[in-house]
Amino acid sequence: MKILKLKENRDFRRVYNKGKSYVSPYFVVYINKNRFSDIRLGITVGKKIGNAVKRNRAKRLITAAFSAVLPQILVGYDFVIVARTKILTVKSTEVLSSLVKILKSVGMLENKENEKSSD
RNA sequence: GGAGUCGGUUAGACGGUUGCGGAUAGAAAUAUCUGAGGAAAGUCCGAGCCCCGCAGGGCAGAAUAGCGGCUAACGGCCGCCGAGGGUGACCUUAGGGAAAGUGCAACAGAGAUAUACCGCCGUAAAGCUUGGUUUAUACCUUGAAGUGUUUUGCACUGCCUUUACGGUAAGGGUGGAAAGGCGAGGUAAGAGCUCACCGGUUUCACGGGAACGUCGAAACCCUGUAAACCCUAUUUGGAGCAACGCUGAGUGUGGCUAUACAUUUGCCCGAUGUGCCACGAAAAGCGGCUUGAGUGUUGGGAGCAAUCCCGCAUUGAGAUAGAUGACCGUCCACGACAGAACUCGGCUUAUCGAUCGACUCAAAAA
RNA sequence: CGGGGUGUGGCGCAGUUGGUAGCGCGCGACAUUUGGGAUGUCGAUGCCGCAGGUUCGAACCCUGUCACUCCGA
Numbered sequence: 001m002k003i004l005k006l007k008e009n010r011d012f013r014r015v016y017n018k019g020k021s022y023v024s025p026y027f028v029v030y031i032n033k034n035r036f037s038d039i040r041l042g043i044t045v046g047k048k049i050g051n052a053v054k055r056n057r058a059k060r061l062i063t064a065a066f067s068a069v070l071p072q073i074l075v076g077y078d079f080v081i082v083a084r085t086k087i088l089t090v091k092s093t094e095v096l097s098s099l100v101k102i103l104k105s106v107g108m109l110e111n112k113e114n115e116k117s118s119d
Numbered sequence: 120g121g122a123g124u125c126g127g128u129u130a131g132a133c134g135g136u137u138g139c140g141g142a143u144a145g146a147a148a149u150a151u152c153u154g155a156g157g158a159a160a161g162u163c164c165g166a167g168c169c170c171c172g173c174a175g176g177g178c179a180g181a182a183u184a185g186c187g188g189c190u191a192a193c194g195g196c197c198g199c200c201g202a203g204g205g206u207g208a209c210c211u212u213a214g215g216g217a218a219a220g221u222g223c224a225a226c227a228g229a230g231a232u233a234u235a236c237c238g239c240c241g242u243a244a245a246g247c248u249u250g251g252u253u254u255a256u257a258c259c260u261u262g263a264a265g266u267g268u269u270u271u272g273c274a275c276u277g278c279c280u281u282u283a284c285g286g287u288a289a290g291g292g293u294g295g296a297a298a299g300g301c302g303a304g305g306u307a308a309g310a311g312c313u314c315a316c317c318g319g320u321u322u323c324a325c326g327g328g329a330a331c332g333u334c335g336a337a338a339c340c341c342u343g344u345a346a347a348c349c350c351u352a353u354u355u356g357g358a359g360c361a362a363c364g365c366u367g368a369g370u371g372u373g374g375c376u377a378u379a380c381a382u383u384u385g386c387c388c389g390a391u392g393u394g395c396c397a398c399g400a401a402a403a404g405c406g407g408c409u410u411g412a413g414u415g416u417u418g419g420g421a422g423c424a425a426u427c428c429c430g431c432a433u434u435g436a437g438a439u440a441g442a443u444g445a446c447c448g449u450c451c452a453c454g455a456c457a458g459a460a461c462u463c464g465g466c467u468u469a470u471c472g473a474u475c476g477a478c479u480c481a482a483a484a485a
Numbered sequence: 486c487g488g489g490g491u492g493u494g495g496c497g498c499a500g501u502u503g504g505u506a507g508c509g510c511g512c513g514a515c516a517u518u519u520g521g522g523a524u525g526u527c528g529a530u531g532c533c534g535c536a537g538g539u540u541c542g543a544a545c546c547c548u549g550u551c552a553c554u555c556c557g558a
Binding site for chain 2: 486487502503504505538539540541542546547548549550551558
């Protein structure tokens, strides 16, 4: 399953205005329902983070973490993840566990039994 | 070994699992190959490529500024000359014109591109002085104590003071800079006024391909500033891949007009073209896009060098919200600065280190 | 990709035909008040973003560079 990406500015603005936000030390997640049965992801990395190399690294870390949890995420939602400066100082495993923690508390992850039974 | 100068190379490596962009094969799953830099950065120059209702002239504007070479081109590079710095290796250098003209030179100083305050000298006028002791010499006082004569006087000379007019630029505490410097002659006093020497500029001669150089000759309007205006020489149409082309969609409303508008720094003339401007609606996709002044070469040749020629090998990103990540293992110096966006040549800036080569200085030892 | 602008005391700004760097607010001390505020007097605070150069002399002129910011496509 591939990740569809948000591209247009108006999509981002709709998620910022209508969606709910959840904060971690490394990033902020905005979640909003969409009209499709897809999962769409947008990543925002501002100039505050650093130069082009640092911004690219932040994007890759978020993409890697998101694709790791992708099979368990409920469909039909738009996600926008905004990177914060601290994300450059940690390893990818911490980003992943932090993302899992947030999504689980919100209830966006499917239960693990399906995963186990599939195994 | 110490201190230092210059230049080059490199920019973690290997293996595994799992993901991303591109190409090829395939109906598909998938497989194979390949995938960021020395600066990819800043966007400071120069080009290719490409487009513009032709790009023609003039004025303004802008850029460059020793000479020669290299290059597609350059404001870049190489070599050389001049100037400055360093004991030296070597480094720095916008380095045309001040004798076309204009401007500026604060404070200080008499005076700042010429001046005359003090001083020195000349002329004229006015004033003051020429005393005391002594036979005399001499002594005292004084800025100075002279001469003639008919000797309580008069005249002249000299000294001093003041004023006026003129000469002068030797000297004067300033200043970054005071008519290039210094000595002699000369003069009433002085002065490149004259002369010798030294410096500078220009012209000629000689040497060099040229900048330039010279115990050469002559002339001379000899403060500094042109990164002040300016003058001289050379260059300059503009715009940039969000260029531009194709497909698709759309071609509505309002205003301005031919004495108009456009041709992308301003103005004038010329030339060419015919609508132009604003608002609204809308939608994007594909090409351009990577074989190119390409990359490598302890192969050969030319050249001091930059660089060029020949040969051989090779094809090494092409994304479009924008591709290299994550995890594990081993080793080491424990990994800095940093991400292609049409493409090249330079410049500048950032950078943890590692390593190689050439050379200089000082001291010691052999 | 192209074109501009700014950088000066803690903050906001002046000052650029080159000649000793200023204003307002803020800060400190003193006076005034029973005390505070307001007011008055006095004072401190600057390598004029950084590095070179031109000049006797640079915040100002020139070159390079860094940061911030605006505009157009």
